[in-house]
Every structure is written in structure tokens, then in C-alpha cells.
Amino acid sequence: NAGxxxxxxxxxxxxxxxxxxxxxxxxxxxxMSWYRQDPGMGLRLIHYSVGAGITDQGEVPNGYNVSRSxxxxxxxxxxxxxxxxxxxxxxxxxxxxxxxTQYFGPGTRLTVL
Amino acid sequence: GDSVTQMEGPVTLSEEAFLTINCTYTATxxxxxxxxxxxxxxxxxxxxxxxxxxxxxxxxxxxxxxxKETTSFHLEKGSVQVSDSAVYFCALRPLYxxxxxxxxxxxxxxxx
Numbered sequence: 001n002a003g004x005x006x007x008x009x010x011x012x013x014x015x016x017x018x019x020x021x022x023x024x025x026x027x028x029x030x031x032m033s034w035y036r037q038d039p040g041m042g043l044r045l046i047h048y049s050v051g052a053g054i055t056d057q058g059e060v061p062n063g064y065n066v067s068r069s070x071x072x073x074x075x076x077x078x079x080x081x082x083x084x085x086x087x088x089x090x091x092x093x094x095x096x097x098x099x100x101t102q103y104f105g106p107g108t109r110l111t112v113l
Numbered sequence: 114g115d116s117v118t119q120m121e122g123p124v125t126l127s128e129e130a131f132l133t134i135n136c137t138y139t140a141t142x143x144x145x146x147x148x149x150x151x152x153x154x155x156x157x158x159x160x161x162x163x164x165x166x167x168x169x170x171x172x173x174x175x176x177x178x179x180x181k182e183t184t185s186f187h188l189e190k191g192s193v194q195v196s197d198s199a200v201y202f203c204a205l206r207p208l209y210x211x212x213x214x215x216x217x218x219x220x221x222x223x224x225x
Contacts, residue, residue: 004156031211042117042202042215043157050211058212090156094211102213104149104156 002026006091006105013081013112021076021108023091029103030096032074036060036087037107043090049074050096081112115140119203119216126193126223134188134219136177136203144205146170146179146186147213151200160188160201198223 007022025032033048045058049068063085065077074093078085088109094102120135138144145164149157161170166181175190186203203216 033212035215040217042217043213044215045212048212092157092213096211100211101159101162102211104158106156 004091004093004103004105006089006108008108009106011108011110013078013110015082015112017081018077018079019081021078021089021091021110023074023076023105024072025074025091025093025103026072027093027103028071029093030071031102032068032091032093033058033102034064034066034074034076035090035092036085037090038087046076046089078110081110083112086110086112115144115205115207115214117203117205117214117216119201119219121217121219123220123222126221128195128223128225129192130223132188132190132193132197132221134201134203134221136186136188136216138184138186138203138205140184140205140207140214142208143181144207146177147204147206148175148177148186148188149202149204149215151202151218153199157202193221193223195223195225197221 004025034046035043047066049055091105092102094100116139147162148160150160161172163170163179169178177188200218202218204213
């Protein structure tokens with residue numbers, strides 16, 4: 001049981017480049033989400049999904065796309081990277097339901113030059 | 114909208130000192146409340162949680178009580194260790210849905 005895995009751990013991009021951050025979970029969780037962590041701002045929700053084929057926007061969705069073709073995978077795409085997207089990105093998953101624990105991946109540290 | 118406010122850090126304590134990290138929230142209805150911990154270079158781990166008023170969450174010597182009347186969920190530990198040095202996040206989950214709303218985080222540094 002690997003839990004929530006994220007790749008890559010570190011990435012440096014130039015402005016305008018695109019890339020995909022990978023997230024996978026092996027706990028059969030329906031709910032998956034992406035957060036970004038910035039100093040002094042805690043974690044902010046980017047996008048989330050309540051099941052395969054269903055995605056929705058969070059608090060800060062601009063500049064990011066997601067899709068959910070399987071229960072296990074929830075990739076985050078940056079179409080045209082900007083320096084403002086320099087951050088640490090965390091993927092999380094949980095069962096749907098009241099009060100349940102969300103499990104976080106180890107994070108991807110992204111720098112956009 | 115829903116929000117969480119935590120005391121600003123960093124908080125620097127000597128080993129075996131008493132720890133309090135304040136957390137207050139704004140939400141409609143009865144959210145679930147959480148404390149997450151992030152050790153250096155790692156992701157977030159759930160430390161403890163409480164799902165209804167007057168519940169006390171506890172884990173690894175840490176405790177927090179869900180106080181509806183003061184909309185608070187303060188984290189306490191009687192005797193901190195160097196290994197407790199980390200960033201602590203207070204979070205809420207609204208009554209409906211799975212989204213988490215996080216506070217800004219509090220850095221704790223424990224010196225030997």
C-alpha cells in the first residue's frame with residue numbers, strides 16, 4: 001500500500017513551458033484534490049474530483065487543468081507556466097463522507113523562472 | 114466564506130515546555146476540525162481531529178478540544194520535544210463536501 005504518490009519531487013520550468021504533475025493513490029478513494037502551498041498562506045485548493053470523470057474548481061484554479069479518467073490517477077497540468085506558479089504542490093485523497101481523513105502525497109516543488 | 118485563523122509563528126520553545134497554538138474558525142453549521150503536521154521536507158500528516166462540539170482529539174501527546182461557543186480548536190502539548198519541530202496547520206471541513214480550508218500554518222521550533 002503506497003498511499004498517495006507524486007512525481008516529480010522537484011521541477012524547474014521556464015516561463016511559457018507546459019508540464020504535468022502526476023498523482024496516484026492505491027486506496028480506492030473517490031475524492032482527490034490538488035493544493036498549492038505558499039509561505040504565510042497555508043494550502044489553497046486548486047481543483048478537486050469526487051470520482052472518475054468528475055472534476056471541479058477550487059479556490060485558485062486559473063492556469064491549471066485537471067482530468068480524472070481513472071479512480072487512481074489525478075494529474076495536474078500547467079499549460080503555460082508563469083513565475084506566480086512557483087510553489088509546492090500537494091495531492092490528497094480520501095473517501096467521500098463526513099469527517100474522514102485526507103491523505104497527502106509528499107509534494108512537488110516547482111520553480112518557474 | 115469559511116476561514117481558519119492561526120497564531121503567527123515561529124514559536125520557539127525549550128524542550129519540555131508547554132505548547133499552545135491557537136486556532137479559531139469561521140464556518141456555517143458544524144464543520145469537522147483538524148490539525149495537520151508537516152515535518153521538514155515531507156507532506157502533511159493528520160495529527161488529530163474532532164467532528165462535533167466538545168469532542169477532544171488526541172495523538173502523540175497533543176490534544177485539541179472543539180469549542181463551538183468560542184469557535185476554537187487550540188492545539189496543546191504538555192511537554193514538547195525537539196522531534197516536534199515542524200509546521201502545524203489547523204483546518205476545517207465544512208459540514209457538506211470534502212474540501213479542506215487551511216490556516217496559514219505555525220512554525221514550531223523546539224530547542225534542546
